[in-house]
Amino acid sequence: MSISVTSQFPIFKKYKKLVYLDSANSSQKPISVINAIDNFYRSKYSNIGRGVYTLAANATEDYESTRSTLKEFLKAYNGDIIFTKNATESLNLVAKCFGENFLNSGDEILLSELEHHSNYVPWHFLRKKKIMIKFIPVNKDGNLDITNIKSLITNKTKIISLTHISNVTGKKTPLKKIIEVAKSKNIPVCIDGTQAVAHTAVNIKELDCDFYAFSGHKMYAATGVGCLFMKDKWFEKFNPFLGGGGMIQDVDIKNITFANGVSKFEAGTMPAAEVISLKFAIDFLKTTKIKNIEKHENELISYAISKFNKMKNIIFVGKPDKSSSLFSFNIKGIHAHDVSTVFDQDSIAVRAGHHCCQILHKKFNIASSLRVSVGVYNVKQDIDALCESILKCKKLFKIQ
Amino acid sequence: MDLTELYQDLILDHGQKPRNFGKLKLYNHDAKGHNPLCGDNIHLYLNLDKKGIVTDLSFEGSGCAISVASSSIMTEIVKNKSEKKAQELLDAFFKMIKDNNDLKKIDLTENEKIKFQSLSGVNKFPMRVKCATLCWHTLKAAFDNQKQPINSEVID
Ligand SMILES: Cc1ncc(COP(=O)(O)O)c(C=O)c1O
Numbered sequence: 001m002s003i004s005v006t007s008q009f010p011i012f013k014k015y016k017k018l019v020y021l022d023s024a025n026s027s028q029k030p031i032s033v034i035n036a037i038d039n040f041y042r043s044k045y046s047n048i049g050r051g052v053y054t055l056a057a058n059a060t061e062d063y064e065s066t067r068s069t070l071k072e073f074l075k076a077y078n079g080d081i082i083f084t085k086n087a088t089e090s091l092n093l094v095a096k097c098f099g100e101n102f103l104n105s106g107d108e109i110l111l112s113e114l115e116h117h118s119n120y121v122p123w124h125f126l127r128k129k130k131i132m133i134k135f136i137p138v139n140k141d142g143n144l145d146i147t148n149i150k151s152l153i154t155n156k157t158k159i160i161s162l163t164h165i166s167n168v169t170g171k172k173t174p175l176k177k178i179i180e181v182a183k184s185k186n187i188p189v190c191i192d193g194t195q196a197v198a199h200t201a202v203n204i205k206e207l208d209c210d211f212y213a214f215s216g217h218k219m220y221a222a223t224g225v226g227c228l229f230m231k232d233k234w235f236e237k238f239n240p241f242l243g244g245g246g247m248i249q250d251v252d253i254k255n256i257t258f259a260n261g262v263s264k265f266e267a268g269t270m271p272a273a274e275v276i277s278l279k280f281a282i283d284f285l286k287t288t289k290i291k292n293i294e295k296h297e298n299e300l301i302s303y304a305i306s307k308f309n310k311m312k313n314i315i316f317v318g319k320p321d322k323s324s325s326l327f328s329f330n331i332k333g334i335h336a337h338d339v340s341t342v343f344d345q346d347s348i349a350v351r352a353g354h355h356c357c358q359i360l361h362k363k364f365n366i367a368s369s370l371r372v373s374v375g376v377y378n379v380k381q382d383i384d385a386l387c388e389s390i391l392k393c394k395k396l397f398k399i400q
Numbered sequence: 401m402d403l404t405e406l407y408q409d410l411i412l413d414h415g416q417k418p419r420n421f422g423k424l425k426l427y428n429h430d431a432k433g434h435n436p437l438c439g440d441n442i443h444l445y446l447n448l449d450k451k452g453i454v455t456d457l458s459f460e461g462s463g464c465a466i467s468v469a470s471s472s473i474m475t476e477i478v479k480n481k482s483e484k485k486a487q488e489l490l491d492a493f494f495k496m497i498k499d500n501n502d503l504k505k506i507d508l509t510e511n512e513k514i515k516f517q518s519l520s521g522v523n524k525f526p527m528r529v530k531c532a533t534l535c536w537h538t539l540k541a542a543f544d545n546q547k548q549p550i551n552s553e554v555i556d
Contacts, residue, residue: 335464337438354439367439
């Protein structure tokens with residue numbers, strides 16, 4: 001295998017037997033990220049953006065340089081990045097702010113049947129305003145069927161919001177084609193990049209989307225920080241999302257004016273240590289090289305799929321994609337939660353459930369599935385251990 | 401922890417071939433239970449006669465081996481018992497699963513006891529307690545004819 005970084009992750013020293021195959025849920029943290037948080041609190045801590053003293057100035061600089069690092073990493077030069085709590089909050093921000101100023105009764109929003117609940121529920125709230133939600137359908141392989149995209153996007157379509165990579169099938173959305181059609185009709189596009197940023201090179205400028213949302217904790221950084229890229233023009237067009245300290249320009253008894261740019265959308269004390277951890281996570285990704293990471297993860301997934309294909313009674317959710325970092329499956333006749341309990345006995349961490357994608361699971365007529373997702377630290381032996389455990393499971397349940 | 405303690409043959413059997421499965425033609429009490437995290441769901445139907453005896457009960461739904469087996473076994477044991485007795489069994493079941501209490505004092509036939517106790521292995525698997533208890537919570541809701549579905553996340 002091309003990379004070997006497992007030793008940089010303390011959790012695998014503590015739990016020597018741990019087979020962690022749940023990185024799509026949240027990734028483990030490298031020592032550089034853990035140290036960065038520790039170091040910030042030990043020797044650099046102060047609140048950001050509030051004080052004029054040196055400590056505050058330095059903390060603010062670290063915080064802001066994380067933003068620049070992120071913009072450079074994602075080639076997000078045609079806008080800016082707002083820090084939020086998680087991808088969910090980022091998507092809620094877009095839905096609420098866009099809905100408030102740009103959607104009226106009878107307007108349409110286009111999503112897909114692959115969406116995570118966090119890219120559906122916030123839009124669902126807008127149904128109160130008599131707004132229609134349409135879905136790009138999924139075919140039997142679990143891929144988006146965009147043959148009718150031109151008729152799905154109508155004169156009433158006001159925004160399109162889609163996942164970059166499905167968190168159930170691992171498949172990449174054909175964004176280029178969809179964004180092309182959207183652009184020709186001047187429709188803004190929001191991308192949920194939560195499953196993409198740590199697994200494939202993302203170039204926001206080239207994508208030419210209006211919004212791009214993701215979470216830090218799935219890209220080797222701390223929990224508690226999400227990001228939202230917005231194209232420059234939206235900063236003025238949107239009203240603030242949350243109100244409070246830090247997002248105002250001037251306040252008096254009758255009137256309030258708001259800050260400009262990212263500050264307008266970062267109300268209250270921000271999670272500075274967690275944001276700064278993201279800078280170290282990106283350093284880690286850059287040093288390891290996203291190209292190598294993608295290759296490594298794709299090799300592991302290809303290896304897993306070929307081993308799975310040799311086993312009986314495995315049912316994939318959709319057609320698994322070898323150029324991916326994850327896939328989902330069931331063992332015929334055994335419920336995903338029973339399988340997961342057996343895996344747990346072998347220290348294998350795999351997510352069982354609907355992975356916050358009930359629409360997709362219902363489409364395939366299943367209540368739940370098991371998701372195998374890899375990260376930089378996984379090795380072939382992890383896949384071997386998984387396959388062993390599947391055999392054990394079948395034996396226990398007396399299934400071939 | 402031994403998996404065969406959790407997945408005893410009796411559990412596998414009831415999990416794969418649940419008894420009293422389907423909707424009762426005649427019932428006067430019913431309730432739904434749902435485990436949102438796992439997607440397990442159950443709809444329980446029962447017929448309570450004037451003397452307070454559960455003359456028949458059945459369930460529909462889907463879930464893991466533990467939840468299906470637990471529902472199946474519960475329906476077998478509760479059938480033809482009084483509501484009062486069913487409440488006692490419910491308490492005993494929770495004590496067995498959560499506190500690992502044994503069932504010395506419980507008034508069940510030997511065969512019923514074996515079935516009842518087959519679920520005691522869940523005690524060692526805290527993540528699976530909800531799967532085993534969902535049907536019993538739903539039974540209580542059915543006696544009360546509770547309209548709001550039972551949500552295992554809120555209860556346990
Ligand atoms: C595709 C996708 N979108 C959004 C989210 C939500 O992320 P978070 O829970 O960090 O807000 C997830 C994570 O579960 C995801 O996989």
